[in-house]
Every structure is written in structure tokens, then in C-alpha cells.
Amino acid sequence: MENSEGTKTFNAPIPEGLDINDYLSSFEKSYGAYGVVVAAIVAMIIPVLLSFLFMAKKKGKKRGVPVEVGSEAGYAVRNARITELVQVPWEGATTMAALFEQCCKKYSRDRFIGTRKLIKKDFVTASDGRKFEKLHLGDYEWQTYGQVYRRVCNFASGLVNFGHNVDTRAAIFSETRAEWQITFQGCLRQNITVVTIYASLGEDALIHSLNETQVSTLICDSKQLKKLAAISSSLKTITNIIYFEEDETANVSDLSGSMSDWKVSSFLEVEKLGERAPVPPSLPSKDGVAVIMYTSGSTGLPKGVMITHGNIVATAAAVMTVIPRLGRNDVYLAYLPLAHVFELAAESVMLCAGCAIGYGSPLTLTDTSNKIMKGTKGDASVLKPTLMTAVPTILDRVREGVLKKVEEKGGLAKKFFDIAYKRRLAAIEGSWFGAWGLERWLWDVIVFERIRVVLGGHIRFMLCGGAPLSGNSQRFINVCMGAPIGQGYGLTETCAGAAFSEWDDTSVGRVGPPLPCCYLKLVSWEEGGYTTSDKPMPRGEVVVGGFSVTTGYFNNPGKTNEVYKVDERGIRWFYTGDIGRIHPDGCIEIIDRKKDIVKLQHGEYISLGKVEAALMSSNFVDNIMVYADPFHNYCVALIVPSHQVLEKWAQEAGIKYKDFPELCSKAETISEVQRSLSKVAKDAKLDKFETPAKIKLLPDPWTPESGLVTAALKIKREQLKAKFKDELQKLYE
Structure with a gap:
């Protein structure tokens, strides 16, 4: 069509x-x-x-169908709507540079990039003396596709005039913002490979990433300049620094001594330089490396994944076929890290469809976000997006926030919410009585319209990825936000493109059929007991093959050859290490992870990731790491408890405590959380050896800044084990 x-x-x-x-x-x-x-x-x-x-x-409905694709024996499926893999959204758009130029001409007068104006910045002092930044932000100010295209051309020219050698790489070390996207597209227009680095990356990983890729020009937020100045002696190849201006002028002169070997300029100055002296573009090929994306890494130093232009275009083209009615009337709220493949792929999809992209931040997302000044609206309230991406942690927090307000109101309001929730849930899960159109409208007016205002009130579709989304949170968004969630499955190594649940699939716990740009195959893992001959559904390691599969790891041929294979037909495959099973309708469910499986003393296998995912549904758990010592026959767990839930329980139970750490250490608190875990484990049908026999409650949250979770908020197992080595040892005493 x-x-x-x-x-x-x-x-x-x-x-x-x-x-x-x-x-x-x-x-x-x-x-x-x-x-x-x-x-x-x-x-x-x-x-x-x-x-x-x-x-x-x-x-x-058949969503995925079996297909013969050769290579290693296994059970393979493709998207049921296609016979040949999708590679481009339309003819001629084979690279990101070509796609960007064509979209900007096609949608030249439409809104493209929006940023909120900073009106005022202030600091408030908490009771413990700590200061917190608060922002008063105005409306979104918009630039059209045509205007952004001219800025990209100017920056691309300015980069060359500034002295960047186009045969070397440039890096972006910044939080998500409009200038990130402009910089990215400008580099690609001159066939410059971009190295992307998380803004929260630690010093060692930052030095490793920049030196390994021999970056000559670094583009960053002005607030990152101090960090760069501190490590300047360790950066071997940097010659140019371009910084994004904040509303207050970055005091570069204070850092001039430590950055004397570098040529430093603001982003706007480079743009003006290119406007005065245009340079012809040097357009890339589809097989050229567009991005070397450094994953935040759950173990050791991060690895750089080489992503081609063809990879990004193929994922964008495939996702466009999944989101219903996607087009220039949509407004997308961008706030996740652009250095993560999920957000980069999502914004590429929006570009393809001519959507408007409004930039925000996790700390200014809603009216009650940490950095929002009292009386100021959050990004979602002002932008009123129709589309959003989210990671499960953020959706879990939205759910907890709404339920907390419902509990606080109590009485009739809570009864109305409970009744409405059950009715709408019944409708989603197929009850004919709950599916009445008139009743749905009634509950929306009485209850849910007020809740939807939290995210602007106009959300019609959400994309979720980065980690498994709990069934409870998925259903909550379906009911309260009135929007389907497309759960995505992919990795940096597959340019985010592997599987995506379809808009009309109301099941939970699955990630849908393969995207139209790739095949999914299960390969038996005999050692773990997962085979493609398993009944009632084939099981095995998930292997992804097709146009979204990336080139490999930068400067690491050994690791590349270990997990990437090219078959006799020239199809490139990536071995994910995830264990999946394929449902009769062709949808895949991720059920395990090879690296997370530990063999206990009595021979039982325990999947740490599976247990953690199940126990996260306890209201007491904000984060968890399950640990299993192979010389014992049981597992233990480190738990960051939910501050609000635990304190509410303590108040109702009459528990006296001086501060939160003391509450976490009390025997009755540990017993209560343990009881909750046992109930959740039983509901999830976990075996006795899979339920932690002992737990340790840790009062401080795990953050990317602490190095205990990735920027995508996945736990760093090795770092946690090292930091809490003594605590884990005591749990086994």
C-alpha cells in the first residue's frame, strides 16, 4: 500500500x-x-x-511466520506482513544524510525541533543543607524542517572551516538537546563518523572511549568543560573542543590553562563560520560507519559498536510500519539519552514521518519533576505530545506517583478509580461488557482524563524499550493513559531493531514479532536446557539477522567474531545471549539470559535476571540484585527499597526510627520485605531455591553517577558485587 x-x-x-x-x-x-x-x-x-x-x-492473527533462512540450525521467523526484508523507507534514502535532506525538503514548512526557553534559574536549600536547582521554563520555541536543514548545512561547513580533519572522528558528549541532533546530522553530511558518549559516563570510560577511537574534535555541553579540563593530559588525540552554550555564558577563560593545547569555540560561532563560508557536502555510503556508539557497559570498560548508515535507516523504515497513523500531525517528546540507541532510533523514525520533536529532560518531564520550579509546568504539560518513548523505570514511577495520589485522596475518589480501572482493564482484556463505547467515554470523563494530564493528555501511542516492562505497568498505561504500548526488543548491536509488539496486541510480557527489517531465530542451548524442539513452544538463544545488525565492535575483532556471524547467503547474524521462546502467533518472549544463569550446589540452575524481573513487582522494591553463590543451595538479594512505600508501612505499623538507614536495618522491616518477596515469588511460580533466603536493604539509590547502574538504568552486576562484597559475604554466613 x-x-x-x-x-x-x-x-x-x-x-x-x-x-x-x-x-x-x-x-x-x-x-x-x-x-x-x-x-x-x-x-x-x-x-x-x-x-x-x-x-x-x-x-x-499471525504476526510472525516460520521461514527458512539457512545458517546455523534453529527455528526462525519473519514478520507476517512481509516477504522480503525492509531496507529503506523509500527509494533513494539509503543513508542518514540522504534521508535527512529528503525529509527536510519534504516537510520544509512543518515544525521540526522545539526547545523551551529558560526564564529563570534558582536554587532551593533542603533541610539537610543540600542545594537543588529549580528551573522556570517557558513555552516551546520551534524551528521548521527547512530552518534546521540550513543550520545543519552551516554547522557541517563550520566544522570543516574550524579545522576538523574529515578523515578523523568527532565525538558528542552531551545530554539530549536540539543541538545534539543538529551536530549529529552536520557530521554525517561531511561523512564524519560520530562517537557517542553518555553524559554520565565516568572518567576512565570517557578517556578510554576518546582515545580508542582517536577522536580529534569533541562537541559537548559547556558544563562538561571542567571534567574535560581535569583529564586533558590523558586525552591523546583531541585538538578541537566545541561547546553548546547555556543561557549563562560558559566561563571558558577560567579553564584556558588546562585547555591551552586545544582550539576551543562555541557551537554558535562554528555555525556562523559555516554560514559565511559554505563547504560542499561529502556524502556517505550506506555501508559507511555513521556512529561508534559506546554502550554504558554492565561489565568492565564500554565497547564501541559500529553502526552503519544502512543500519539506522533500516530500523527507522521498519518501525514506521508498526506505529499506526504516524505522520506530521504527531508531536514527540524527546528526553531519553540520544547517546543510547533507543532514543537515536526513535528520533530517526520521527524524522522519517515528519513529526515535531520537542526536547525535554527526565528532571523536567512533569509538573512535579525535581528541577521544575513551583508554579511552572513540566515538559509534557506544555508540549502535549502524542508520542513518547520510555524505559520501564520511568513508567513504573509514573504508575507509583498516580497510585500514591489516589491513596492520598481515598474515600469516594479511590472507589471510583478502583471501579473504573477494573472496568477498563476488562475491556482491554476482551470482556464484552467492559467494552461498551459509552461506558468507556464515561470513565474517561470521570476518572482518567485527569490522570492523562500528567503526560499532557494527548498520548496516543508509547514506545517502551531498554528492559522488560512489567505486566502491571503495561496495563496501567493502557488503562490510565488510554494508549497502547509498543514494547521493543533490540540491542545496540542490532541498532535497536529486532522485535516490536504491534498496536493491536493487548498481551503482556511479549515483545512482538520481528521487525520487518530482520529475522529472528532461536538456536538451541543444550547446556541450559533450552531447545527449539521444546513443547509447547520452541526455546533457545535469540539470534537476530538482517539489515539492522551492525558491523561489530570497534578495534575488537576477537569479541566481534565471537558474537557476529555471516552466513552462506551473506546475512549478518548477532547472537544476543538472551533466551527466548516463540508463541504460536509468531511473537517472541524473552525468558532468560545466558550470562545470568548460575548452577547451585545441588545442581539447580537459577536465572538471576528472571528472578529479579519477578521480584521487582513487589511494591517495596525500587531496585534489586539477586546473587547466587555456586557453593550454596540458595540465593540472596541486595534491595534498594521504595522510600515512600517503606515509610508508609512503618507509619501504619507504628515502627519508630531516627532516619531511613535505621529503618532499613530493623529486623521487622527486613521481615516485612521478605514476606512481600515470598508472596510475589509464589505468584510468579518461582521455585523455593529461586526465592532469596536472606536480603540486605540498602537505603541509598543506585544511579548512573554512582556507577552501579547503566545510563539505561540496568544494574551493573560486577560493580555491585564488588562494592557490596562484604554484605554479600555476611548474607551467606
């Missing part, structure tokens, strides 16, 4: 809800009051009948 723009799409038609008011009005004109009664009954019955047909259609 082709849309009006001539772009091939594979979107299924979406049934629209009946407009009850128009329907009743037309009947009243024709048939009077009696006709209105009849019309009302029909208006209720028709959605029910349609829902029966719709649910029946979904139940038997």
Missing part, C-alpha cells in the same frame, strides 16, 4: 470509535425521542459486536 506521499506502508486499518452524540442527534431529527432510545441501545450494542469481531480477529 502507498500513502499520499508515495511511501510504502504496511499499516493495518484502525477501527474508529463511533461518535455517540452525532449518532443520537441524527436519530432524534428523524425519529423523535423514541428513536433516541433505540439509537442509544444500538450505539451500545454495535461496539460490543465490533469488539467481538475485533477480538476474534486478533486472537487468530
